Structure formats: C-alpha cells, structure tokens
Amino acid sequence: MTDALLKLSGVHTHIGEYHILQGVDLHVPRGGLTVLLGRNGAGKTTTLRTVMGLWQASAGKVEFGGRDISRLRTPEIAQAGIAYVPESMAVFSDLTVRENLYLAARSGPMDTTRLEWIFSFFPALKKFWNYPAGKLSGGQKQMVAIARAIIEPRQLLLIDEPTKGLAPAIIQNLADAIRQLKGQTTVLLVEQNFHFVRQLGDTVAVMDDGRIVHSGPMAELAADRALQQRLLGLALDSHQ
Template sequence: MADERPADPLMTLKGVHTHIGQYHILQGVDLVLPRGGMTVLLGRNGAGKTTTLRTIMGLWAPSQGTIHFDGRPIGGLPTPDIARAGIAYVPETMAVFSDLSVRENMVLAARDGPIDKARLDWIFGLFPALRKFWELPAGVLSGGQKQMLAIARAIVEPRRLILIDEPTKGIAPAIIEAMILAFAELKRETTILLVEQNFRFAASLGDQVAVMDDGRIVHRGAMAELAGDEALQTRLLGLSLDTHQ
C-alpha cells in the first residue's frame, strides 16, 4: 500500500469501526483526505464505502476510532454539527423533494439566508438544466437531472468537503459526460470524497484513490497509477477499469 500522506490533511480517519446492529461493517478504516481535489473510494459491493460516508456524516456513530476534520474531532457528533462544520453529503438516493419546485429545493438547502445570485449563476453554469426547470416540480426531472439537483443543493453554499455516493448510478451516458465537466470544475473549488462504481468516470476525475475490502482500506495512492495498471485493478477490484464502465 502506498503511504504518501499529506502533511496537513483536511480529514483523517484512524482505526474507525462501525457496527450496524449485529453487523460489524467498518473494521478499522484508516483514510487520509488531502485538501482540495477529489479522492475516490472504490471497492466491491458491500465493502463498506457507503458506511464510511455515513459514519463521517454522523448518520451512524463509530464504535471505535477517531475522525478529525481540519484537526477537530468530529466522530460521533450530531449530523447538524458536522454539516455546520462545512461538510455536505449527497446520498445515493439523491433525497430531493419531488413535490417542491427546483427553486424551492434550493431555497431549503440555503440555510444561511437567500441564495447568492453569483453562486446560483455558477451552479447554473455547472448544471444548465436546473435553470430551465427552475419553477417546475423536481418530480418531473429525469434521474440525471435529479442527481444534478441533489449536488446543487449540497453546494448552494460553499462547502469545505462534499461526500458524494454513486452519482452516476442509473444515469444516461450523455448526462454522465456532462457531469464529468461539472465535477472537474467543482473539484477546483472544494474537496470531494466520491464513492463510484463507474470506473471510467472515477479515473477521469480522481486525483487520489482508496480501495476498500471487507471494511478496511487495502490500497491508497494516485488515481493515475491505478488507472494505468490493469494487473493492480484486477487484484484489488476483480476487474480492470476498461471492462467495467
């Protein structure tokens, strides 16, 4: 396992265990997120990726270990406190309000007051469909457009870290191409921890990668290194990135 760690990381998880009922899901996760750019969390289904995001966000409390964000311990804090620290979470379920308009969804997410116009224009630049459907119910959006709205809600105010769980799942290829461009811009502004099964998407955007297996991190390093090494891909993931897109 590569072990080049940033001197001043944004977040560190050390020896994190999470139990959900009788199930021991995370079994000593060690993860370091550098400031800026995108870290991709890969692994087979059931490896513990979503549980890692939910544990960071305080939706599930760690049973052991520590989580530090910008040097401050946050493991086990209530989710609202973690969000106020500058961390946003986009779950796999998207969690948009279908009966509310796109505008109303965004207003609800802007907890610090009215949406800044310049920031809204920037978001429209990332996701032009949101401007088009601004006054329509979110329920009329396609799956890809709902995913765009979910991400836009997370970034309606500046965030220091965004946790995003499988944003391309079930999304049409044309929408995925548009999301690659949007994420390339977004990661210039903030730090992203991305869980993703579309390896082409992950490889095109990721700066760092961590691979999970059986509730632990088993590899970490540069995304470019993993993307260029089919033997390593097969050993860690069971498939090469080129064969699983």
C-alpha cells in the same frame, strides 16, 4: 503527505449486530478529489454515513480540519462545512427546483452570485427552475441533489454513486460539472464506474471487507492492470 482535510483513523462502525467498518484508515487530501472504490458491500457508503454522523463510529477517530468530529451530531457536522449527496439523490419531489435549493440555503437568502456559478455547470437547473423536482430525469435530479449540497460554501463534499442509472451522455455532463466543482471544494466520491472516476480522481482508496486495502494516486491504479485485478477482481478499463 499532502495536507489531509479529512482523516479516519482505525474507524469501526457497527450497524445492529453487523460489524461493517473494521478499522478504516483514510486520508482525503485538501483541495482534490478522492475516489473510494470497492466491491458491493465493502463498506463505502457506511464510510460516508459514518463521516456524516448518520451512523456513529463505535471505535476510532474521524477528524475534519484537525478537529475530532467522531461524536458530533449530523447537523453539527454539516455546520462545520461538510455536505453529503446520498445515492438516493434526496430531492423533495413535490417542490420546485427553486424551492429545493431555497430550503438548503439555511443561513439566509440564496446568494445570487453563487447561484449563477451553479447554473454555469448545471444549466438545466435554470431551465427547470420552477418545475417540480419529482418530474425531472434521473440526471437532472442528481444535479438538484448536488446543487442543494453546495448552495452554501462547503469545505468537503461527500457524493455517493452519482452516475448510478444515468445515461452515458448525462454521465459525461456530470463529469464536466464535477471537474469544475473540484476546483472549489474537496470531494470524496464513492463510485463504481471507473471510466467516470478515472478522469476526475486525484487520489484513490480501495475498500474490501470494511478496511482500506490500497491508497495512492489515481494515475497509478489506472495504469496497473495487475493491481486492478488483485484489488477488485477485474481490469477496471473493461468495466463500463
């Protein structure tokens, strides 16, 4: 097995009286992009939030780089090298793009070389550098959210539903950017748009009812219509 940067073993998560994750086993290989698929309510977002410590696992173990992070607080997990881009995009609307990124650069002034690297695949951010983030389009806000997460080097990037509500042209631009990004950091991506993830994913895991029910190479799932139907109730190449 390829070296796993992130490993979940028998992870359970309760939110109030609800038992959401029910023994999740997940391996995220180092240096690639893993896609987490599943129907709405399967537990995908809860998985990301549990890794990030926003919700505490009630049982099982979350390991990052061989270290048990199951009981660490969210700031400690971030300092360990994990960044999280939530579905809500999480930008400061009243602040400029520059100010949003400045706040995310916790260890000191923004590295100009790294900033130019981010501009190379998100050129709109340079164009709107002094523009209030709240006035940007949905796609541009998503770019700000991802840029905030990677303004400092990260070993693992968790991204939740980045294409939701975006126009097709913007989705393709985002795909091009993430394709470049995944060469620099390991990515765990939750997404519903199969046409988006099929071109990006190296490995895939499918969730159902709080458990991982399938994992393997993305190419195998993309080529197997019967498996798509069994796992997700639809042929993924028909899901636009």
